[in-house]
Amino acid sequence: MSYKFIDGSVTAAKGFKASGIHCGIRKNKSKRDIALIFCEKRCTAAAVYTTNLVQSSPITITRKNLADGYAQAVIVNSGNANTCNADGDLKAQKMCDLTAQALGISADDVIVGSTGVIGQILPIEPIEKAVPLLAAELSEDGASNAAEAIMTTDTVKKEVAVETTIGGKTVKIGGISKGSGMIHPNMATMLCFVTTDAAISAGMIQKAVKTAADNTFNMISIDGDTSTNDTLSVMASGLAGNEEIIAEGEDYNAFVEALTAVCRELSKMMAKDGEGATKLLVCKVSGAKTEKDAKGVAKSVICSSLLKAAMFGADANWGRVLCAIGYSGCDVDVHKVDVSFASEKGTIDVCRNGAGIEFSEELAKEILIRDEIDIIVSLNDGDAYAEAYGCDLTYDYVKINGDYRT
């Protein structure tokens, strides 16, 4: 491991400033609801998006703007998804125009995002008033305000940054993300904005973001619903001064490793802060025939509503793990499967060769009552490994989603 975690997030890397304020899309005046991220230099940039056929207007506009591999700012609101609206594309484009005007950059260099309720017309007046204020408030200390402004049902801000060395130069990568419901990404996830001062070509940054997302955000599931707005974007200013990464090799690998670390931490934060969640669940699958099987089994387990409810109740109901492995569609010999549960309290084996073994219910309860649980599955049928991230299913998930819109 050649990186280390540092304080900060989207303004940790050289060249970036951010801000976040309340503009009025959300009724609660104490909640920031619009964020801006700006780089003093035009960046190479790339993004991955939801695979849902229904896609938000911000995604339509961002795809167009990132087609050339460059961006210089991010504008994003919460409280309204700007999805399934007849005038959605016009409004998303307007957000870019307003941002470009306030910052003196090209509207084609703006990444735009929205998150919130689907199918309600986005009011543009609050945004028209907000953008100049956001531009005036940009600062290196503004990352937390931006992180807060993109929250919806999130209960905690998600910020992380790492530092690594590439080509003898210190490089920083930091990100913010949001999302605690409608999370079951298949290509990217909810909203996540990452910045770095690494010098990396547009082509290689696209490759890196896809690789990082596949092993982190794409391995989270909170409720099995794939959002219409999922976007992960990365902007690279190049101000770290390393020789530009233009091909695979040692420098590229160091960048991907550090970018993946940022994405993994944000993924775990998102899973732990899943709507109504009281616990982070990590399913660690080893001994699979292929990486695809390892990922498939890990996601199937982490997605099981029955297992998620059992974890909420600290109930060592390992039969539900076996059941989820069985319907995963993966190549598994169910008679070779071992299952254990673990937390900071310890590890307990509950299933060997696909059948139950005796274990202490008391110890199991003590282990499962903690707030970070590992579900350890050994398939004993190969060498592939994968992790998936999720959370328990609780009364509060139902409460939050039973009356989210009104």
Next chain:
Amino acid sequence: MSYKFIDGSVTAAKGFKASGIHCGIRKNKSKRDIALIFCEKRCTAAAVYTTNLVQSSPITITRKNLADGYAQAVIVNSGNANTCNADGDLKAQKMCDLTAQALGISADDVIVGSTGVIGQILPIEPIEKAVPLLAAELSEDGASNAAEAIMTTDTVKKEVAVETTIGGKTVKIGGISKGSGMIHPNMATMLCFVTTDAAISAGMIQKAVKTAADNTFNMISIDGDTSTNDTLSVMASGLAGNEEIIAEGEDYNAFVEALTAVCRELSKMMAKDGEGATKLLVCKVSGAKTEKDAKGVAKSVICSSLLKAAMFGADANWGRVLCAIGYSGCDVDVHKVDVSFASEKGTIDVCRNGAGIEFSEELAKEILIRDEIDIIVSLNDGDAYAEAYGCDLTYDYVKINGDYRT
């Protein structure tokens, strides 16, 4: 429609008797936990089973016994799934042996089922004592006791019967089923036992049961978890006296229509009695390019945790319907989609051409507060139609599953 609903269930058809008692697998002595169904005549019979790779021992033994297309009795317990147990196959076979001995039939003509907790050793002593008592209690009035004995977290018994005319003879078909959690069948579902006095060959009954299951049980989802024990079996005594159905044609079609009606009613009962459910949801998808697309869209909508929670809250959050259509993986033009909600209170249009339209929130609330809700999706892109059955997601689902095992 050439059939009509009648009173009764598995003993409605000629030749069948049933019984159900408490034997002690479940601790609650007031809950019946073992059932027997018997036909005075050896029946043609067929079944469909779960697609989960992890399969119960009763399925292993039933597959073997039905390989010849004949059966004469069903023995089934609740309170223990007899799945993932090292001695499971031996115990399931023992249940058949005991039943055969008590009834004076061949052990190969017994269908065996179990439902309950996975991975706990099945105690055989209570069953050894119970089977002779079950045999002694067999009666044409015993169907309700049998229906009660197979319930787990179900809150209501599921019994239905129909009468139709085949080849000039009156034919009856009736069934009982159970299951309110771990329900997301892909080939059959939970436990369902159907009997008929139709004369139909083993080959045609297998074909009929597959057809009926695909359009009914396989279109239910309660929680996305596919059980390890799902079994739907049909036994036909032939005592109605119709000319044996040995090929497709008018008689076969009448049989399939009536069998499908029995299966559809039981499916709706199961969905409405989903764990913790307060409402039956039926998603009706029309205008799809293919039947596969219609089914895929209907199931995706009915499976959405977010939509299910919204329905619990009587919240007309149609964006979640669009979202679920978008990630269904089906061939859909999202810009042509119309959505309405309906109940006995009326119908309200909420989305036209993939975008929101103005509607009365008050009327929507009045419609959605009822206990049977239709989610009507028009894809406007073809002629195919499908229905899927589900329920809302509630606090009680979490409560039931957070502490089911202990």
